[in-house]
Amino acid sequence: MSKKAILTVLGARPQFIKAAAVSRQFQKIEIPEIIVHTGQHFDKNMSDVFFKEMSIPSPQYNLKINSLSHGAMTGRMLEQLEEIILKETPSAVMVYGDTNSTLAGALAAVKQHVRVIHVEAGLRSFNMAMPEEVNRILTDRISNLLFCPTDTAVKNLKNEGYENFNAQIVKSGDVMQDAAYFYLDKAKSSSKIIERLGLTSDFVLATIHRQENTDDQTKLKQIIDGLNRINKEVRVVVPLHPRTQKILKSTSISTDFTIIEPVGYFDMLMLISNSKMVMTDSGGLQKEAFFFGKHCITLREQTEWVELVENGFNRLAGASSDAILNAFHEMSSKESNFNIDLYGNGKASEKIAQHLKSWL
CATH class of the missing domain: 3.40.50.2000 (Glycogen Phosphorylase B;)
Incomplete structure (x- = not known):
C-alpha cells in the first residue's frame, strides 16, 4: 500500500x-x-x-x-x-x-x-x-x-x-448531510416502513437512547409521560432499543404511543422525512431533522448543535413532561425557513x- x-x-x-x-x-x-x-x-x-x-x-x-x-x-x-x-x-x-x-x-x-x-x-x-x-x-x-x-x-x-x-x-x-442526501433516493426505493406502519405525515418521530435519560428513572418517567400526553393529540412513533424496553418493563413505566423495533438507516430516513416533527436525545437525529425541513425537540439540557437552537429549528426541552408538551405545542405552530446553509x-x-x- x-x-x-x-x-x-x-x-x-x-x-x-x-x-x-x-x-x-x-x-x-x-x-x-x-x-x-x-x-x-x-x-x-x-x-x-x-x-x-x-x-x-x-x-x-x-x-x-x-x-x-x-x-x-x-x-x-x-x-x-x-x-x-x-x-x-x-x-x-x-x-x-x-x-x-x-x-x-x-x-x-x-x-x-x-x-x-x-x-x-x-x-x-x-x-x-x-x-x-x-x-x-x-x-x-x-x-x-x-x-x-x-x-x-x-x-x-x-x-x-x-x-x-x-x-x-x-x-x-x-458529512452527515452529504450522506443523508445521497441515501434518501435509495431509501425511497427500498424502504417500506411508512406503508408497513400505515403512517400518514401526521406523526411525531421520537427516540430515547442516552444513558443520562434511560438510566435515570425520574427522567425516563417524565419523558415517557410527555410522549404519552403528545400521543393523545398526534400519533407518536418510537423506535426503541430492547435495553430501554427492558428498563420500562422492570420499572412499570407504561407507554401509550407506538413502539417499534430499532430500524436501519434507510427506514429512519423515511420516518424522518415523512414525519411532522422529531423529538430525540440523539445528536445526529437533530441534524437529520433539519436536513429534511423538520422541527426538532431535544430531550436534553444542552446540545452540540447550538446553531439549530439559535435559528429556531430546535428547542431544548430537557426531561420535564410539561416542558416537552409545551415545546411540542410551540413547535407545532411554528413556521421556519429551512433554506439556510448551516452544514x-x-x-x-x-x-x-x-x-x-x-x-x-
Missing part, C-alpha cells in the same frame, strides 16, 4: 455512513484508503448486505472489540491499532466523531508519530460527564488537521487556543477530499 494511504478508524454504524460519503470522494480523486472496523458497536445488521446496500467499502480489518468497559475497550483497540499502523505505515490516520474508537485511533497514531485527521472536530456539549465529550476533546488536542462541521465548532477551538497549537483548522461542513449543503466530503489531496 502506498505511503499516501489514509488509515480510517471506525467503530459505529453512523461513522461508517459518514465515512462512506468521504470514501466516495477519495475514490474519485484516487486517495488510497485502508478501513479498520474496531467492532465497538456490535450490530448484527452490519453484515455484508449492509455494506453492499449502502455502497460502503468493506473494512480491510475487523478487530471485533466490543461489550467491554470503556477502559478495557479503548486499551485493546489502542494495542491492535498500533500493530496495524506499524504494518501499513499510512501517511495519516483519520477518525470520526467522539467514540472510544475515535480516541483509540488518534492515540495509536500520535504515539507512532503519524498525523491525525479528525472529522467532526470542535464540537462541545460542555458536559464532562458525557464520555463522548471527553473523547472529542482529547482527540481534538492530538489531531493535526481538524475538520469542523460548523462555525460554532471553529469558534470553540479558537476559544480553547488551538490557533497556538500545531494544528490546522478547516471549516468543512457536515455545507452536502458538499463537505468533497471539500475534505480536495483539502487532503494537497495536505498529504
